[in-house]
Amino acid sequence: MTDAILPPDAIARLRAALAGAGYTSTGIAARIGAAGTAGMRRNDLRAALRATEGADDPLATLIRVFVCGQTEPERVVAAALAPLSLPEAVEAGLVEPVSGGLRAGLDLEAYGDQWIVSDVDAAMRPGQPLPREHVLGVGGASTTLAQSTIRRPVATALDLGTGCGVQALHLSAHAARVTATDLSERALRFAATTAALNGLDWELLRGDLTAPVAGRRFDLVVSNPPFVVGPGTTTHTYRDSGRAGDAVCAELVAAAPRLLNEGGYLQFLANWLHISGEDWADRVAGWVAGTGLDAWVIQREVSDPVGYVNLWLGDASEDPATRPARAAAWLDWFDANKIEAVGLGLITLRAGGHDDPTVRVEDLRQAVDQPLGAQIEPWFDRQDWLRGHSRDALLGARLVAAGGLQLTQEATRGPEGWQVDRQLLALTDGLRWVEQVDPLVLALVSACDGTLALRDQLDMLAVAHDADPEALAQVAIPLVAHLVERGILLPAGR
Ligand SMILES: C[S@@+](CC[C@H](N)C(=O)[O-])C[C@H]1O[C@@H](n2cnc3c(N)ncnc32)[C@H](O)[C@@H]1O
Numbered sequence: 001m002t003d004a005i006l007p008p009d010a011i012a013r014l015r016a017a018l019a020g021a022g023y024t025s026t027g028i029a030a031r032i033g034a035a036g037t038a039g040m041r042r043n044d045l046r047a048a049l050r051a052t053e054g055a056d057d058p059l060a061t062l063i064r065v066f067v068c069g070q071t072e073p074e075r076v077v078a079a080a081l082a083p084l085s086l087p088e089a090v091e092a093g094l095v096e097p098v099s100g101g102l103r104a105g106l107d108l109e110a111y112g113d114q115w116i117v118s119d120v121d122a123a124m125r126p127g128q129p130l131p132r133e134h135v136l137g138v139g140g141a142s143t144t145l146a147q148s149t150i151r152r153p154v155a156t157a158l159d160l161g162t163g164c165g166v167q168a169l170h171l172s173a174h175a176a177r178v179t180a181t182d183l184s185e186r187a188l189r190f191a192a193t194t195a196a197l198n199g200l201d202w203e204l205l206r207g208d209l210t211a212p213v214a215g216r217r218f219d220l221v222v223s224n225p226p227f228v229v230g231p232g233t234t235t236h237t238y239r240d241s242g243r244a245g246d247a248v249c250a251e252l253v254a255a256a257p258r259l260l261n262e263g264g265y266l267q268f269l270a271n272w273l274h275i276s277g278e279d280w281a282d283r284v285a286g287w288v289a290g291t292g293l294d295a296w297v298i299q300r301e302v303s304d305p306v307g308y309v310n311l312w313l314g315d316a317s318e319d320p321a322t323r324p325a326r327a328a329a330w331l332d333w334f335d336a337n338k339i340e341a342v343g344l345g346l347i348t349l350r351a352g353g354h355d356d357p358t359v360r361v362e363d364l365r366q367a368v369d370q371p372l373g374a375q376i377e378p379w380f381d382r383q384d385w386l387r388g389h390s391r392d393a394l395l396g397a398r399l400v401a402a403g404g405l406q407l408t409q410e411a412t413r414g415p416e417g418w419q420v421d422r423q424l425l426a427l428t429d430g431l432r433w434v435e436q437v438d439p440l441v442l443a444l445v446s447a448c449d450g451t452l453a454l455r456d457q458l459d460m461l462a463v464a465h466d467a468d469p470e471a472l473a474q475v476a477i478p479l480v481a482h483l484v485e486r487g488i489l490l491p492a493g494r
Contacts, residue, residue, distance in 0.1 A: 002188040002204045004196040005092040005106075005117070006084075011196045013084040014094075015115075018197075021058035021080060024113040028067065031059055040067060043123050062108075065095065069124035071103040106190075107137045111169070117193040118164035122317045130316045135163055135187045136238050142166045145224045145269050147371040148346050154219035158259070160209065160252075160268075161225045163238065165191035165202070172200050175220065179203040181212045184237050209248070210255045217261045223268035225252060228312050229342055231333045236316050245337065246272045253287040253295075253349065260293075260351040267348045267376075274302065274341040281361040284347075288359050294352040296379055298364035299345040305334040308342050346372075350380055358383045360485075366432050375430050378487070385491055386481055394477060395455040398492040401448045404428040405488065425488065433486045440465060440472075441479055450492030454480060 004011055021027070029037045036047035045068045052060040052068075061080035064070040077095055078086040086102075089095050096105035104124070109116045118137035122130055136142070145167060157175035159168040161182055168180040168191060180202050182188050188204050195202045205212035209225075225241065225248055232244030241248035249270040256266045274280045280299070288295040303311070309330045313323055345364075352358075360383075368375070389397055406426045411418040423442055426434040437445065440461060447457055458476055462469040483489040 002185065002192045002206070004193040005094070005189055006088065006193070006196075008196065010084060010088050010092075011193070014081070014089075015197055015199075017058070017081050017084055018062070018108075018110075018115060021062055023059060023062045023066075023115075024110050026113070027059060028063055028110055031063060045069075065102070066104050066108045069104060069120070071098055071100045073101045077102045109137055111138060111166070114169060114198045115194070116164050116166055116169065117190045117197065119190075122315075125317075128317060129319045130236060132235060133184055133186045133237055134316070135184065135190050137164055138166045141224050141269055144346075145222060145267070146170050147373060148348075148376065149222050149267055149371075149373045150220065150265055150348075150377045151371075151373055152377065154264075156218045156261075157220040157222070158213060158218040160221060160223035162191045162204075163187045163224075165194035167222050167224065168202050169194060169198065169200070171220070171222065172198075172202070177203070179205065179213065179216075179218070181205045181207060183208055187237075209251060210259060213259070215258075217259060217264070219261050219264045221256075221259055221264070221266040221268075223252065223266075225249070225268060225270075227269060227271045229271050229273060229308075229339075230330055235318075239312060239316070245339075246270070249347070250287045253291065253347065256293055256349045257291050257351065260349070262351050262353045265348060265350050267346065270297075270345060270347045272299075272343045272345075273337075273339050274343060276338040276340050280343050284343075285359055285361045288349070288357075288361075291349070292351075292355070292357055294350040294357045294380060294383060295359045295361070296348045296376070297345060297359075297361040299343045299362070300364060301344040303342045303344065305331055305339060305341070309334075348376055348380075352380075352384075354387070356387065358387070364431070366434070368431050369429050375487075379485075382484055382487065382490075385494075386484055391477060394480065395458070395473060396453050398450050398453055399448045399480070399484070399489045400450040400492050401445050402427055402488050402490060405445070407442070427486075427488060431487060433488065435483070435486065435488060441476075441483075444476065444480075445483065445489065448489055 006014060032048040032051040036051050039045065039047045048063060049068055052064050056076045058080040061072055061076050065072055065077060081089050093105040095102040104120055107118045107120045116138060119135045121137055151174050154175045156177050157171040159171055159180040162168050162180035165180060168178050171178045180191055185206060188206055192204055226239050227249055228239040229246050232242060234240040234242045249272060252268055260266055272280055272284050284297050309327050313327055318326060406428050408424040409420050410422040411420045423437050424434050425437045425445065443461060444457060458473050459469050462472045480489060
């Protein structure tokens with residue numbers, strides 16, 4: 001078991017200092033105001049600095065040191081951290097002496113009314129390349145995964161590659177027991193500190209990917225793994241898995257059947273290659289094939305190689321002197337492997353316990369309502385419903401159209417007036433899918449109010465459009481199944 005950066009009694013004193021000062025997200029927001037809070041989220045600290053200038057009360061000092069990266073006089077920092085003593089804080093690396101006083105040695109982030117410990121953000125040390133063992137704080141990817149996680153109560157949860165412990169912190173709100181693993185001992189020390197500061201008890205295990213939990217199963221596994229694709233060399237543990245290409249993500253998929261209890265989910269952020277002449281979706285579906293798991297893979301973004309390499313070199317503030325050569329070597333590797341782009345997205349796998357698993361790999365590029373996680377379990381529920389409703393059962397089912405659907409028509413004005421070219425039906429919340437529909441499908445969806453069975457609706461449409469009911473049903477069934485999958489049509493009474 002890994003120890004926190006401070007012993008338990010000192011952690012309790014640090015917690016008392018933070019809580020006593022009101023160093024929480026709401027406490028900070030109240031102190032620096034709306035402009036300061038909005039600026040802080042975009043690394044513009046001017047308003048936060050103005051709001052705390054000249055003040056030496058503990059909250060102002062903690063904000064100036066840990067949010068704004070300022071150096072403050074020793075006396076003031078000592079007062080802000082009391083009852084933790086300054087030598088203890090320096091010894092733990094929390095603050096470090098520099099000319100003019102003390103500055104943050106670690107990041108101590110107020111996260112709601114909890115706290116997260118990590119290395120200081122790259123923005124606070126301009127011009128300094130991140131060291132190999134840098135432990136990230138809460139970033140965009142952390143938030144994406146946290147928002148995408150299915151938050152149902154579970155007995156056991158695993159955070160694989162925990163880093164500062166942000167996912168484990170979220171899991172603690174709905175899992176009875178939380179296990180967190182990491183390859184990095186430094187990361188585990190921070191995760192142990194995050195757990196201790198928040199009065200939580202996590203099982204922390206060190207090792208490569210699933211090795212530390214071999215032979216164990218969980219109800220929920222989440223991971224924001226080191227998914228960055230490249231030649232398989234590691235310069236930064238937080239982003240490089242040491243596996244070439246997207247192999248780390250394929251490995252996680254392959255491990256899932258041994259990791260999940262029946263009904264359990266594995267959710268992780270992933271990158272995958274778009275290789276010339278290959279369909280990316282087939283590539284990722286190939287990872288899932290044969291696992292027996294239900295899968296929903298959503299591609300949220302696609303990055304071109306130059307943008308991708310520059311993003312990650314910049315993310316680690318890699319040395320500007322060697323950066324061009326590093327970029328060239330990385331891009332040569334892309335070329336040599338015929339990689340045209342990199343897809344970024346979320347993989348959700350479920351041990352469904354049935355032998356005809358659903359595997360859907362698709363683009364979901366539109367903005368969605370957050371938290372996305374609230375939409376994911378219902379998606380699997382709808383797949384279960386569809387699996388239980390083969391042709392006849394589906395025809396016998398009553399369906400309702402989702403609330404707040406929006407119809408957009410595009411029309412061209414011709415000699416005979418307006419001619420409708422395209423009709424788009426949109427979900428106005430949740431996953432916000434937009435579907436192009438023909439007049440018949442639109443009529444069907446519009447009439448779905450849960451009163452008639454689908455078969456009766458189709459019979460009425462067949463009469464109205466002088467169509468053969470059997471032929472209409474043949475065409476309608478896959479369309480209806482697709483609309484149910486997307487949440488545009490829903491089983492009545494559920
Ligand atoms: C992108 S960070 C994610 C940190 C945190 N979970 C979050 O969501 O922000 C990836 C983490 O995986 C860890 N890691 C890297 N290689 C690993 C491996 N082979 N096995 C387990 N963890 C690994 C890194 O040390 C790092 O903490």
